Amino acid sequence: MQELTLASPGGAVLSLDAVLILLSALACLGSKLFDRYLTYYALQSVLLAVAAATAAYLEGDPALWVLAGLTLVLKGWAIPAAARHWLVQRLDLKRDSGITTGLSLTLVLGTALCAFAYLAVSPERLAHGLLAASVVPISTAVVLLGALAMVVRRHMVAQLIGWLIMENGVFLGAITLTASFPLIVEVGIFFDLLAGFLIMLAMTTGLAERISPLPIGRSGRDS
Amino acid sequence: MVWLPVLVAALPLVGSAFAALSGRTGWAAAATAASAAASLLLAVVVATVTITGAPLASAGAFVYVDGLGGFFLVTVAAVVLLASLGSASYLAVEERSGQLSVRRVRIYFGAFGLFAAAMLAAVETANLGLLFILVEAATLASVVLVPIEGRTEGLEAGWRYVIISSLGITVALVGALFLFYSASALPGSAEAHLAWPFLLAHAHQLAPTALRLGFLLGVVGYGTKVGLAPMHTWLPDAHAEAPAPASAMLSGALLNVGMYAIIRLLAIANRGLGSQYGGRTMLIFGFLSVLVGVVFMIRRRDFKRLFAYSSVEHMGIIAVGLGFGGVLGIYGALLHSLNHSLGKTILFLSGGSVALAYGTRRTDRLGGVVGAMPWTGALLLGAALAILGAPPFGLFISEFTIVRAGLAGDQPWLVALLLALLAVAFLAFIRTVGGMLLGAPRGVHREPYRGSREHLLAVGPSVVGLLALLGLGLWIPSWLNSLLAHSVALVR
Numbered sequence: 001m002q003e004l005t006l007a008s009p010g011g012a013v014l015s016l017d018a019v020l021i022l023l024s025a026l027a028c029l030g031s032k033l034f035d036r037y038l039t040y041y042a043l044q045s046v047l048l049a050v051a052a053a054t055a056a057y058l059e060g061d062p063a064l065w066v067l068a069g070l071t072l073v074l075k076g077w078a079i080p081a082a083a084r085h086w087l088v089q090r091l092d093l094k095r096d097s098g099i100t101t102g103l104s105l106t107l108v109l110g111t112a113l114c115a116f117a118y119l120a121v122s123p124e125r126l127a128h129g130l131l132a133a134s135v136v137p138i139s140t141a142v143v144l145l146g147a148l149a150m151v152v153r154r155h156m157v158a159q160l161i162g163w164l165i166m167e168n169g170v171f172l173g174a175i176t177l178t179a180s181f182p183l184i185v186e187v188g189i190f191f192d193l194l195a196g197f198l199i200m201l202a203m204t205t206g207l208a209e210r211i212s213p214l215p216i217g218r219s220g221r222d223s
Numbered sequence: 224m225v226w227l228p229v230l231v232a233a234l235p236l237v238g239s240a241f242a243a244l245s246g247r248t249g250w251a252a253a254a255t256a257a258s259a260a261a262s263l264l265l266a267v268v269v270a271t272v273t274i275t276g277a278p279l280a281s282a283g284a285f286v287y288v289d290g291l292g293g294f295f296l297v298t299v300a301a302v303v304l305l306a307s308l309g310s311a312s313y314l315a316v317e318e319r320s321g322q323l324s325v326r327r328v329r330i331y332f333g334a335f336g337l338f339a340a341a342m343l344a345a346v347e348t349a350n351l352g353l354l355f356i357l358v359e360a361a362t363l364a365s366v367v368l369v370p371i372e373g374r375t376e377g378l379e380a381g382w383r384y385v386i387i388s389s390l391g392i393t394v395a396l397v398g399a400l401f402l403f404y405s406a407s408a409l410p411g412s413a414e415a416h417l418a419w420p421f422l423l424a425h426a427h428q429l430a431p432t433a434l435r436l437g438f439l440l441g442v443v444g445y446g447t448k449v450g451l452a453p454m455h456t457w458l459p460d461a462h463a464e465a466p467a468p469a470s471a472m473l474s475g476a477l478l479n480v481g482m483y484a485i486i487r488l489l490a491i492a493n494r495g496l497g498s499q500y501g502g503r504t505m506l507i508f509g510f511l512s513v514l515v516g517v518v519f520m521i522r523r524r525d526f527k528r529l530f531a532y533s534s535v536e537h538m539g540i541i542a543v544g545l546g547f548g549g550v551l552g553i554y555g556a557l558l559h560s561l562n563h564s565l566g567k568t569i570l571f572l573s574g575g576s577v578a579l580a581y582g583t584r585r586t587d588r589l590g591g592v593v594g595a596m597p598w599t600g601a602l603l604l605g606a607a608l609a610i611l612g613a614p615p616f617g618l619f620i621s622e623f624t625i626v627r628a629g630l631a632g633d634q635p636w637l638v639a640l641l642l643a644l645l646a647v648a649f650l651a652f653i654r655t656v657g658g659m660l661l662g663a664p665r666g667v668h669r670e671p672y673r674g675s676r677e678h679l680l681a682v683g684p685s686v687v688g689l690l691a692l693l694g695l696g697l698w699i700p701s702w703l704n705s706l707l708a709h710s711v712a713l714v715r
Contacts, residue, residue: 121401121436136404143397150390159386166393173400182283182414185352189396192359196389199363203370203385207378 010058011134017051018138021172022114025145025165029110030103034093037161038080041168045075048168052175063183067175070190079164079197086201087157091208098154106152110145117141135172142169156204160197167193225281228269228288231296232344234262235303239336242329248318251332252311258336259300259307262343266300269293274705280349283414284421287349290709295346295483297706298561302475302568303339305684309572310335310468312680316579316671317466322372331371331466338364338472342480349419351399354484355392358448361477362388368469369461380460387457391447395484398440402491405433419487423713426494435500438492441485442504448481451508451542452515455535459519462531463584467575470527474534474571475564482541482560489545490714498548498715506546510640512539517644520651525584526577529655530570533610536648537563543641544625545714547632553711555624558699562609562617565692569606569685573599576681577659579671586655590665600660602685607656609692611649617695 021044028040049072056064087093099106117140146166150159167189174186238255245251270293272279278289288296314331317323323331341361348354366385370377399417406416406429415421422429447454462470485505492501516536523529537559544556576599577592578584593600609616622645629638672678699707 121432140397143393147390147394150386156382156386163386163389163393166390170393170396170400173397182350182352182417184285185350185356185417188353188356192356192363195363196359196385199366200382200385203366203378203382206370207375207382210375210378 010054013054014051015134017047017054018135018172021047021051021168022138022142022145025142025169026107026110026114028161028165029145029149030107032096032099032103034088034096034157035084037096037158038084038088041161041164042076042080044165044168045071045080048171048175049076051172055175064175067183067186067190070187071171074190074194075164075168079194082197082201083157083161087204090205091157093155093157096153096155096158098158099152100154101152106148109152110148113144113148114141117144139169139173142166142172145169156200156207160200160204163200164193164197224272224279225286227265227272228279228286228296228347231262231265231269231300232340232347234258234265235336235339235343237336238307239333239340242332242336246325246329248314248325248328248332251329252307252314255332255335256304256307256311259304259339262339263297263300263304266293266296266343270297270706271702274702274709278420280420283412284349284418285353285414286347287418287420288347289713290706291483291486291713292346292349294557294561294706294710295479296343298479298564299339299342299346299476302472302479302564303343305565305568305572305688306468306471306475307335307339308680308684309471309575310466312672312677313466313468313572313575313579315677317372319673320671327371327373331368331469334364334367335469335472338368339476342476345480346483349487350414351402351417351419351422352396354487355396355399358395358445358480358484359389359392361480362392362448365465365469365473365477368472369465371469372464372466374464376460377464380457380464384457384461387454388447391444391454393444394447395441395444398437398442398444398488401433401437401440402429402488405429405431405437419491422491423494426491429491429495431496434492434495438488438496438501439504441488442508445481445484445488446508449478449485449538449542450481450512450535451538452512452535455512455515458535459528459531462534462571463525463527467527467571467578470530470575471568471571474531475568478534478538479560479564482538485542486545486557486714493548493715502546502548504546505542506637509539509542509544509546510637512536512542513641513644514539517648517651520648520655522651523655524587526574526586526589526656526659527571527584529586529652530567530574533570533648533652534563534567536644537567537610540622540625540641540645543637544621544628547625547628547637548715549628549631550711550715551624551631552628553714554707555621555628557707557710558695559618559621559625562621562692562695565688565695566606566610566616566618569602569688569692570610572681572688573603573606573685576671577603580668581666582669583666586659588666589659590662592660594664595668598682599685602682602689603656604660605689606685606692607652607660609689609696611652612645615693615696617692620696620699
């Protein structure tokens with residue numbers, strides 16, 4: 001496995017793609033409309049598929065091609081489409097009023113997390129032999145941004161999308177950094193993601209039938 | 224022999240299959256219980272094999288059972304068996320009273336089997352990626368059980384559970400990725416770099432920064448599943464709202480699976496970073512959890528929530544034992560996880576019978592349960608004393624062992640702190656449960672179970688569990704002792 005740096009064309013493509021994935025996470029964090037959340041998530045997933053395809057091309061690994069295709073179809077199309085149909089349209093969701101911090105503060109926090117990710121896992125401190133070490137801090141930052149979205153947003157649908165973004169960050173790390181990551185594990189993670197999405201979808205619609213409007217922000221109830 | 228552990232994990236799926244294919248809920252319940260019994264029997268065989276010989280392992284360590292895995296396998300399988308028997312009576316009552324439709328009962332048993340299978344499989348793999356997949360699968364299957372009784376509170380609790388657990392466990396996956404990176408400079412296949420035996424054997428050569436990150440992220444991530452404070456916030460809701468036998472599974476089995484993952488990571492950290500680092504991390508999370516658990520146990524009026532906070536406390540005690548470390552600390556922590564599982568299973572199963580009979584979980588509306596339901600009340604009382612660490616039950620021995628481990632260390636004041644917290648827990652718990660069990664009769668009691676078979680199914684598992692706890696307090700079988708010793712050697 002050769003090490004990729006920005007100097008090689010493959011490394012440059014991967015790094016650029018990773019930066020775009022990070023930007024789409026930030027864009028989602030800075031948005032207030034449910035429809036936009038899904039658009040940015042879909043965009044991010046397509047970029048993730050590009051990253052997987054790049055890694056597949058560089059490594060000549062057919063398994064990674066399969067993964068790129070799965071990512072494109074499921075995350076780039078099926079999940080956003082299902083969420084748009086079952087959640088955004090059916091529940092008539094427009095503006096997210098369940099954000100606990102202002103958008104500018106959210107973005108400041110998000111940027112701080114990006115800086116933290118870079119300081120905590122700067123490429124030169126990691127072991128050598130990675131496919132593209134410069135992507136490690138970026139994928140960590142995407143995970144943190146997804147977690148931030150889950151924490152500052154109280155609406156169930158927004159939390160669900162935050163989780164999906166987090167998973168994209170993990171996948172970016174798994175796909176591009178370690179092209180040799182066992183395939184069975186990646187497929188398993190994919191399956192979990194899908195099952196989790198379906199269960200959360202069912203719970204959201206189930207709760208929406210009982211409580212409307214939906215925003216669920218209550219912390220633990222103690223009696 | 225690798226097929227044997229695979230069979231142990233696959234057996235509970237028989238119950239799921241019955242639930243999916245047949246409309247007779249009684250058959251699904253019977254199949255679930257029978258397969259759980261077979262699963263426990265084979266788990267004991269697997270554990271015995273691991274003491275005597277090398278670990279049962281497949282290529283790439285996707286299937287890998289050593290002493291530690293065998294110990295947790297038996298614990299989980301035992302809880303699954305008790306909970307499946309309890310499910311048979313509990314669900315029969317709820318179906319008869321119209322609380323649950325036949326369809327929901329079928330969903331319950333379908334998810335129950337998947338849940339059990341995923342947990343059993345999780346303690347049988349050494350591949351950290353597969354471990355994540357299985358723990359997440361167990362989470363998702365159990366999420367289906369939480370809101371099954373159809374209350375809005377249940378749905379809310381289920382949502383909080385799935386969203387916080389998924390977040391936490393994704394963090395654990397990032398931790399696994401960092402461990403993978405930390406080994407990437409070493410020779411060997413990609414499967415090996417993600418497998419526990421390889422990482423443990425090469426712990427000294429792992430890149431320290433990535434290893435430290437991987438360990439911390441793993442503890443926070445799986446700690447969310449274990450209910451270590453401050454990641455415990457989902458736990459009381461989910462454990463209180465789930466049907467009682469499902470609560471027993473969540474508290475008695477799933478928490479242990481999370482702890483198992485942490486112990487695996489701790490073993491690598493102990494070797495690679497020195498035991499100071501891992502030990503201190505466990506002590507911080509452990510004491511915080513004991514503190515939070517105990518504080519929230521005070522004046523808790525919903526007894527299932529009380530039991531749930533007690534689980535937070537006990538997971539904290541286990542973490543403290545691991546943090547004290549040494550042979551005694553780890554031995555005590557492992558033994559405590561088995562004891563706590565049995566005790567908490569009895570509490571939830573018997574508590575479930577009380578909730579069915581009185582239609583409430585509020586202790587201020589309950590009184591004199593022992594008089595109205597002698598068996599259930601006595602079992603609850605016994606299990607409450609056991610869970611509080613009163614002799615002669617098993618938890619006394621394991622807590623005592625952990626305390627001795629702490630006294631052997633260089634910070635004996637930590638032991639004093641732990642004992643003080645345990646004393647507060649004792650008072651808070653016994654005050655609430657004592658009033659409900661022994662006080663003046665209160666609340667309208669209506670016998671939920673019909674026929675001797677249902678009665679036996681409702682009481683029997685708890686009787687067996689309590690006898691086992693009593694036995695563990697008086698005598699540790701040599702079989703269990705060597706299993707524990709084997710596990711301790713792996714973790715130190």
